[in-house]
Amino acid sequence: MISLEHVEKRYPGTASAAVGDLTLEIDEGETVALVGPSGCGKTTTLKMINRLIEPTGGRIVLDGTNVLEQDPVQLRRGIGYVIQHTGLLPHRTIRQNIATVPHLVGWDDERVDARVDELLEIFDLDRELPDRYPAELSGGQRQRVGVARALAADPPVMLMDEPFAAVDPIVRGRLQDQFLEIQDRLRKTIVFVTHDVDEAIKLSDRMAILNVGGVLEQFAPPETVLREPANDFVREFVGAERGLKRLALIKVDDIQVDPGPVVAPGAGADEARRAIDAAGFGWVSVVDEGELLGWVDHQALQGCVMAGEATPRRFSAYVTGRDSLRQALDSIVTSRTAVAVVVTEGQHYRGVLTLERISQEILA
């Protein structure tokens, strides 16, 4: 979709190139993060794609044509662009801001209005907002308008320069989640710049880690970068807690869940006791036709003939298949039962995750 071939940017009067010789192939529909320390040329690289910065060498091919041979104004109208401080036009209402590119490319008013309404809906923006000016909005709202505006003319490619850096961490987290949700539906080809490794790990399909001078150190999915950092630079850049960061990327659904000790309410108490001893957790889950009732231990089973006579206690926390292993780990270390219980939506029992199982996954 986008390929950078030996791209170079050299400013006159400087000894070293801002970007030396960068080759990068970005597939259609994927989200690529450009990350690296300051001076690594990540923003320069991004801005060369829509020619806000002119490369001094190499080729950038977008959808089969060299962008350097296109009219830059026309080129930019076909590429969504989001910047850190949103750059909303302060003298235009939210509706007018979002409508900027559709108007530039000559959509009629009716189509523009319909599109703006659709985007306001997608971005969960208040019905009263469209006629306000940017200064009347909160930082989070402005950021969403910035992204909505970039998507307005439905460009296949989006470039985002530190899109969520200007808002506080709570709002940022929410915006990132929303971004993932929307990208899941739209499948745009997205290149974004961030200095935040965690943001790159969370949002990207592949991350390009750049060193000073635009040297590409590693270009791989976040999971690979965390598991097998290409070199010391990458290892240091992604920082400590690589294991934990990887856990955040793996969903419970992605791994095999242990069945765990299970007993039906109709089973004998002896059977329950045997299950407890066999598993070594000190308790057994009571599952009635798939529905998880809770857990019982030896004490609860005292004097019972059937397992169902004991009152099962509820697990303090559950995880579902959509949670990450990091959340499962949190559930393990904070629960008295020392395992994470995995259920489907609607309390259907699926099994348990233990600390051993999770560390196996990291070591794999």
Add this chain to the structure above:
Amino acid sequence: MSDLLAGATTFLSQQDTEPLIRWIWISDHVDEIVSRGLQHVYLTIVTVVIGFLIAFPAAVYASRHRWAVSPITSISGVLYTIPAFAFIFLLLPITGLSLTTVVVPLIAYSLLILFRNTLAGLDSVEPEVKEAAIGMGLSRRQLLWRVEVPLAMPVIIAGLRIATVSSIGLITIAALIGRGGFGQFILDGLNTFFWTPLLVGVVLSVALAFAADLLLLGLQRLVTPWARASGVRAVAT
């Protein structure tokens, strides 16, 4: 010039015998007041419009090519320092007693203010707003007319207000060559030791300056509805 001062001194010594305002003079001179007023307004508009037509492109050019800022500022600064009397008398041999003789110095004086304010206005547009606009695919021309000029409007109009008000005041001096709008009444009053036209001239030119200022302020409010919004910030995200 010394005649004028002598006249003024004589005039001041006669003030006890002459009432401040002779209303009958005003009602006798309505037509003249109106025609001088129209001349005053006309001269003001010509001055400010031509001044702006010169200063605006110069400011746009300078905002794109920074090297031009300092020479343009210097030239308009030098023009600004030429005394009005001297300027008019210097032009007399060339342009005679025409309106041009009046308007040229006035335009020259307006240039510094109009240039500096227009440039300051264009410079006040935040770089990220411009970057986003270019990134979305606005051409240079669209950037200027759809983004930079609208956002510079408050500062540009502030410059127009100063230039207009100071032009209205300065035009009275042009009465020296018979082209001074309300200034003619001031000169007549001084020459004939007569309070009424002097006061009429002063009051009306001040009133005209006020009215023009208010009008431009109203225009600014009208073209920058967004500027009022910037005071308010929503709390919700």
